[in-house]
Amino acid sequence: MRENNENLEITFTNAGLQAACSQCNLRELCLPLGLSEGELSHVDTLIGKRHKVARGESIFRIGDHFGAIYAVKTGFFKTEMLTEDGHHQVTGFQMAGEIFGMDGISTEVHNCDAIALEDSEVCLMPFGELEALSMQIPSLQRHLHKIMSREIVRDQGMMMLLSTMRAETRVAAFLMNLSQRFAARGYSPVEFHLRMSREEISSYLGLKIETVSRAFSHLRDASLLEVDKKHIRLLDIPALKALLNTPACHS
Amino acid sequence: MRENNENLEITFTNAGLQAACSQCNLRELCLPLGLSEGELSHVDTLIGKRHKVARGESIFRIGDHFGAIYAVKTGFFKTEMLTEDGHHQVTGFQMAGEIFGMDGISTEVHNCDAIALEDSEVCLMPFGELEALSMQIPSLQRHLHKIMSREIVRDQGMMMLLSTMRAETRVAAFLMNLSQRFAARGYSPVEFHLRMSREEISSYLGLKIETVSRAFSHLRDASLLEVDKKHIRLLDIPALKALLNTPACHS
DNA sequence: CGCAGTTTTGATTCATCTCAATTTGTGTGG
DNA sequence: CCACACAAATTGAGATGAATCAAAACTGCG
Numbered sequence: 001m002r003e004n005n006e007n008l009e010i011t012f013t014n015a016g017l018q019a020a021c022s023q024c025n026l027r028e029l030c031l032p033l034g035l036s037e038g039e040l041s042h043v044d045t046l047i048g049k050r051h052k053v054a055r056g057e058s059i060f061r062i063g064d065h066f067g068a069i070y071a072v073k074t075g076f077f078k079t080e081m082l083t084e085d086g087h088h089q090v091t092g093f094q095m096a097g098e099i100f101g102m103d104g105i106s107t108e109v110h111n112c113d114a115i116a117l118e119d120s121e122v123c124l125m126p127f128g129e130l131e132a133l134s135m136q137i138p139s140l141q142r143h144l145h146k147i148m149s150r151e152i153v154r155d156q157g158m159m160m161l162l163s164t165m166r167a168e169t170r171v172a173a174f175l176m177n178l179s180q181r182f183a184a185r186g187y188s189p190v191e192f193h194l195r196m197s198r199e200e201i202s203s204y205l206g207l208k209i210e211t212v213s214r215a216f217s218h219l220r221d222a223s224l225l226e227v228d229k230k231h232i233r234l235l236d237i238p239a240l241k242a243l244l245n246t247p248a249c250h251s
Numbered sequence: 252m253r254e255n256n257e258n259l260e261i262t263f264t265n266a267g268l269q270a271a272c273s274q275c276n277l278r279e280l281c282l283p284l285g286l287s288e289g290e291l292s293h294v295d296t297l298i299g300k301r302h303k304v305a306r307g308e309s310i311f312r313i314g315d316h317f318g319a320i321y322a323v324k325t326g327f328f329k330t331e332m333l334t335e336d337g338h339h340q341v342t343g344f345q346m347a348g349e350i351f352g353m354d355g356i357s358t359e360v361h362n363c364d365a366i367a368l369e370d371s372e373v374c375l376m377p378f379g380e381l382e383a384l385s386m387q388i389p390s391l392q393r394h395l396h397k398i399m400s401r402e403i404v405r406d407q408g409m410m411m412l413l414s415t416m417r418a419e420t421r422v423a424a425f426l427m428n429l430s431q432r433f434a435a436r437g438y439s440p441v442e443f444h445l446r447m448s449r450e451e452i453s454s455y456l457g458l459k460i461e462t463v464s465r466a467f468s469h470l471r472d473a474s475l476l477e478v479d480k481k482h483i484r485l486l487d488i489p490a491l492k493a494l495l496n497t498p499a500c501h502s
Numbered sequence: 503c504g505c506a507g508t509t510t511t512g513a514t515t516c517a518t519c520t521c522a523a524t525t526t527g528t529g530t531g532g
Numbered sequence: 533c534c535a536c537a538c539a540a541a542t543t544g545a546g547a548t549g550a551a552t553c554a555a556a557a558c559t560g561c562g
Contacts, residue, residue, distance in 0.1 A: 081407060083415050084496045091407050103407065105400030112407075131393065135386045142382065148399040149356030155406035156332060156342050156354065156363075162413035163457025164334050167518065198541060206414025208519055213542055229527080229541085245335045418550065449509060459551055464510055480509085480559080 020044050021123075029097030029184065030071050031125065031143065039137050046129045051122050059101070059114040059122055066104025068126045072096050075120020076195040079103075079112045080203070090204040092154075093117075093178075093196060096185055099147055117195040162206050165244075170205045171215040172243045175225070179234060190237065194230040271295050272374075280348030280435065281322050282376065282394065290388050297380045302373050310352075310365040310373060317355025319377045323347050326371020327446040330354075330363045331454070341455040343405075344368075344447060347436055350398055368446040413457050416495075421456045422466040423494045426476070430485060441488065445481040 021032045022040040032040055050073055053059060059070055062082055077094040091112060094100045104110040105127065134141035161173055183189035194201070202212040216227045224240055226233040234240060272283045273291040283291055301324055304310060310321055313333055328345040342363060345351045355361040356378065385392035412424055434440035445452070453463040467478045475491055477484040485491060 081411060083411055087415070089411050089415060091410060102400055103404050106397045106404055111404060131389070131396070135389070135392065138382070138386070141386065145382070145399070146357045148396070148403065149353055151403050152399065152406060153354050153357055153362060155403060155410060158410050159342060159406060159413060159457075160332060160334055160340050162410060163454075164338070164340060203414075206410075209541075210520085210543085211518060214518095217542075460509080461511085461552085462550055465550090468510075 021047055024073070026071075026073070026097040031099060031140075031147065034139050034143055035137070036139075039140060042133060042137060043140065046133050047123050047125055049124065051124055053116040053120050053122065055116055055118050055120075057116055059116070060104070060110045061113050062111055064104075064110045066101070066108045066110055066127070068124050069099055069101040069105075069130070070114070070122040070124055071099050073121040073123050075122075076117040077114055077120065077122075078117055078196060078200060078204075079114050081112045088113075088203065090196075090200050093200075093204070095181055102148055102151055117200075167205075167207050167211045168215045168218055169243055169246065170207065171201075171212060172219065172224075172240050174201065174205060175232060175234065176237075176240055176244065179237070190234045192232055194232060272298055275324070277322075277324070277348040282350065282391075282398065284394055285390050286388070286394070287390075290391060293384060293388060294391065297384050298374050298376055300375065302375055304367040304371050304373065306367055306369050306371075308367055310367070311355070311361045312364050313362055315355075315361045317352070317359045317361055317378070319375050320350055320352040320356075320381070321365070321373040321375055322350050324372040324374050326373075327368040328365055328371065328373075329368055329447060329451060329455075330365050332363045339364075339454065341447075341451050344451075344455070346432055350402075353399055353402055368451075418456075418458050418462045419466045419469055420494055420497065421458065422452075422463060423470065423475075423491050425452065425456060426483060426485065427488075427491055427495065430488070441485045443483055445483060 021027055021030070021043050022037070024030070024032075027033065027040070032043055035043065051059070051070075053075070059077070060066075072094050074096060077100065078090050079092045079094070079100055080088045080090045083089050092100070094114075100114055101110070103112055130144065134144050161170055165173060178192065178194075179189040182192050196204075198209050198212050202209040205212065207215075216225075219225050219240075220227050222239075224234070224236045224243075226235060272278055272281070272294045273288070275281070275283075278284065278291070283294055286294065302310070304326070310328070311317075323345050325347060328351065329341050330343045330345070330351055331339045331341045334340050343351070345365075351365055352361070354363055381395065385395050412421055416424060429443065429445075430440040433443050447455075449460050449463050453460040456463065458466075467476075470476050470491075471478050473490075475485070475487045475494075477486060
């Protein structure tokens with residue numbers, strides 16, 4: 001299986017302990033995108049050791065001092081903030097090649113927890129060094145800015161989802177989004193495993209867990225997908241896409 | 252009135268046509284924050300001419316090529332995206348000293364419209380030049396990153412508002428947010444004028460216009476504020492703050 | 503003064519939440 | 533390996549908050 005190959009590869013590169021972007025199969029998705037060979041070798045010197053995290057452990061917590069941003073090497077993460085009334089609220093899920101921790105730049109304090117949803121590895125990128133290096137390498141600077149901007153756009157898309165879509169549509173949009181991201185990583189866009197619980201999905205989508213469950217059931221009944229616990233199979237992607245274009249009012 | 256002073260000041264500095272951050276009374280809120288005198292003078296060379304926009308006019312539109320970010324010198328803006336089904340959706344309001352347009356960095360194409368809510372002036376900051384200059388001035392680079400990060404944090408806060416707060420609470424949070432921002436600019440935090448329509452507020456808050464109207468009426472009936480059309484007076488800020496800490500379920 | 507657009511208010515409908523019960527899954531220790 | 537307890541997910545019935553539909557009041561502008 002794909003998973004196994006991935007694991008073998010990790011074991012292999014991890015033997016060197018030191019992360020090396022230049023050797024990483026995620027470099028087309030991650031920070032190094034668009035860098036030349038020579039530039040990449042500079043980046044190699046900056047990226048700290050990789051860091052293993054067991055499922056459930058955190059990379060940083062709310063209130064921690066900000067010192068670095070992180071790239072997912074393998075595994076799956078969630079980030080969650082604390083609401084005014086003390087509840088956790090998932091603000092994002094991160095998979096291989098995705099970067100998180102940028103929330104901490106502005107105040108130099110993290111304002112979310114970053115928690116591994118499965119045994120994972122991250123690459124640590126000390127932010128001060130990253131800034132210093134990006135003063136040397138224009139294409140690195142530019143790409144860093146693009147990554148931050150992409151996060152802004154992503155969050156704004158999420159705002160739109162939350163304010164305009166109905167429960168079922170939110171779930172469909174969520175699954176389509178995962179599908180695309182898996183596809184970009186060479187995994188099947190139609191069949192995948194959810195790493196997060198229904199609880200976490202509902203928190204992320206601004207719904208109650210029962211509503212998410214009902215949405216899954218309803219999409220299944222409409223033959224748009226198959227659900228077996230956390231295993232998802234999208235049966236009718238065009239129809240799911242069409243759902244997203246549906247106005248909020250009852251169609 | 253305060254407004255008049257502001258206007259006089261504009262007329263005055265505008266006589267020079269060229270914007271000068273070093274002379275700007277917003278420099279503690281805006282891009283130049285934390286720069287030395289010498290660094291400021293470099294920034295002065297980069298900031299393009301100021302740009303006047305009449306109420307209703309746009310600075311950029313969805314699909315426009317991205318070339319610069321903008322700082323509000325005077326006036327008020329909204330940014331709005333297009334939903335899948337073709338409706339406009341307000342994603343933010345920008346006031347003096349706030350920076351917008353960073354959504355365009357990632358794809359080099361803007362994905363929102365930026366529209367003046369009143370006759371306004373913006374300072375145009377060509378992004379390529381800004382990047383080049385930030386390679387010379389570490390504190391400028393750092394602050395640019397903080398500004399982008401702040402936008403990320405802001406958007407995530409909005410996601411939380413949209414997924415956890417009830418209609419009335421959203422409106423209260425919106426007003427409290429405006430209040431703080433006015434206060435930071437030396438205006439009254441308890442009494443201010445809304446530049447945006449109920450329609451725009453409702454779009455921003457993910458509600459219908461009638462619901463926003465009812466929320467205003469209800470907050471008024473509870474003696475938490477006075478509403479006279481677009482003129483708002485916050486009567487009980489502690490109570491409004493307390494509202495925000497209220498769990499989503501019926502109190 | 504009258505007209506168009508905006509805002510407020512009211513009555514009803516509908517989607518999601520809440521509460522409750524059941525089923526399914528997971529991990530632990532005998 | 534199975535039994536048990538506990539957590540996660542599903543399903544159902546009813547309550548509730550916001551949307552919708554409709555109409556009235558207000559605002560601003562020529």
